[in-house]
Amino acid sequence: MKVQNPRHGSSFDEFLKEEGILDEVEDAARKTRVVHFTNHIGFGGTEKTIYTFLKYLDRDKFDVSVAANSVDRGTGREAAIRALGVDVRVTSPKYLGKYLADIKPDIFHIHREGGPEPGPISQAKQAGVPVVIEHNVFGRYDKSPENEMIDCHIYVSYSCGWRYQMWAGHPLIGPKYQVLYNPVEVREYAAHGFEKRDFTRKSIGRIGRPDDTKWEFNFLEAIPLIVERFPDLEFHVIGVTPAVEEKLKKMGVWKNVRLHPLTTDEREIMEFYGKIGVLTHFASMGETFGLVLAEAMSARLPIVTHHTPGITDSAHTELVNDAYNGFIARNAEIYADAVIYLLDHPDAARKMGERGFEKAVASYEASAIAKGLETIYQLALREKGIV
Numbered sequence: 001m002k003v004q005n006p007r008h009g010s011s012f013d014e015f016l017k018e019e020g021i022l023d024e025v026e027d028a029a030r031k032t033r034v035v036h037f038t039n040h041i042g043f044g045g046t047e048k049t050i051y052t053f054l055k056y057l058d059r060d061k062f063d064v065s066v067a068a069n070s071v072d073r074g075t076g077r078e079a080a081i082r083a084l085g086v087d088v089r090v091t092s093p094k095y096l097g098k099y100l101a102d103i104k105p106d107i108f109h110i111h112r113e114g115g116p117e118p119g120p121i122s123q124a125k126q127a128g129v130p131v132v133i134e135h136n137v138f139g140r141y142d143k144s145p146e147n148e149m150i151d152c153h154i155y156v157s158y159s160c161g162w163r164y165q166m167w168a169g170h171p172l173i174g175p176k177y178q179v180l181y182n183p184v185e186v187r188e189y190a191a192h193g194f195e196k197r198d199f200t201r202k203s204i205g206r207i208g209r210p211d212d213t214k215w216e217f218n219f220l221e222a223i224p225l226i227v228e229r230f231p232d233l234e235f236h237v238i239g240v241t242p243a244v245e246e247k248l249k250k251m252g253v254w255k256n257v258r259l260h261p262l263t264t265d266e267r268e269i270m271e272f273y274g275k276i277g278v279l280t281h282f283a284s285m286g287e288t289f290g291l292v293l294a295e296a297m298s299a300r301l302p303i304v305t306h307h308t309p310g311i312t313d314s315a316h317t318e319l320v321n322d323a324y325n326g327f328i329a330r331n332a333e334i335y336a337d338a339v340i341y342l343l344d345h346p347d348a349a350r351k352m353g354e355r356g357f358e359k360a361v362a363s364y365e366a367s368a369i370a371k372g373l374e375t376i377y378q379l380a381l382r383e384k385g386i387v
Helices: 012-018 021-029 045-056 077-083 096-103 120-126 145-149 158-168 186-190 222-229 242-250 266-274 291-298 332-344 346-363 366-383
Strands: 032-041 062-071 087-090 107-112 131-136 152-155 177-179 203-207 234-238 257-260 278-280 303-306 326-329
Touching: 032 045, 032 077, 032 096, 032 120, 032 366, 045 062, 045 077, 045 107, 045 291, 045 366, 062 077, 062 096, 077 087, 096 120, 107 120, 107 366, 120 131, 120 145, 131 366, 152 158, 152 366, 158 177, 186 266, 186 291, 186 346, 186 366, 203 266, 222 332, 266 291, 278 291, 278 332, 291 303, 291 346, 303 332, 326 332, 332 346
Parallel strands: 032 062, 032 107, 062 087, 107 131, 131 152, 152 177, 203 234, 203 278, 234 257, 278 303, 303 326
Antiparallel strands: none
16 A cells, blocks of 8 residues: 555545555444334243343444334233334335335345245345345244245244255255353352252242243143142242133142243242242143243253153253253153152252353353354355455
């Protein structure tokens, strides 16, 4: 580069611009603009994952916003996202493209089941968004032309990635395919005092959205077996359904149930985990990640879950290692025996809870997972020659 004195005949900024230095500095300083899109903002794990990513992404590097076709404001999730200083745009399939064209993001990050969801991806490309990233929550495969428009697929567990690979019929090789666990604020849980938990309490719990597929009715039959051993057992529940309530009443254990309201308040969720000594998990649909399980591990709780057959979602057995940080049961009788063992052996329950906590710190801590997402963003932009 030819050196000259900018004081003679031009300003320093003009000199930098002539030499191409100013453009380089401005490009380096400009934040990467990212729009997270989900069809609906409600109570589910996807929305909580988006919230946590937004909380921990480096705002000095990334300008983030959220778009959704619908919002359940009763859950408080939208308000929580706005409280982070993030704009939430409630749009529609008709106007999403215009919104994207107006704000010109570098990355369109869509969170979806993985199967065909016509519209958003095409609209992002038509709006000139250079990079489309899919968070494939259920490991499903999209055979439509929109799938070819995706620059990077993110799977929330190795279980999900494996299932996608089976559908796709080819190995998932290269930067286009990534596994990234969902982020959990493990450090927040570490500061809550769960290491002082009283494991002598005969108390178990289940948490999730009120959906029958988030329960496994065969394994629900373990509850009366546990109550037979511990008549004063407390079964704390968030997300009961009418069908579950009816079954618990028929089995004669409704008196043991302690209902808690749905909430997105982290302090209330931590208080819930503080009331129990074992997390009981059984979902007929299985788990593609199992955010509740990762939270329970962060709260130093042992977990009893169940085996799921075939290609059913099975990431819960990826998070829970049998006889290490919990148990994986194959029927209601074995399930009940596992819970009874933990309630009868508080020292073993504490040890398993500590192992789960150590695994959560190493695998799901939000700040580290957010750094992983930032790296994926940067790789995808480099592939496009943008950075």
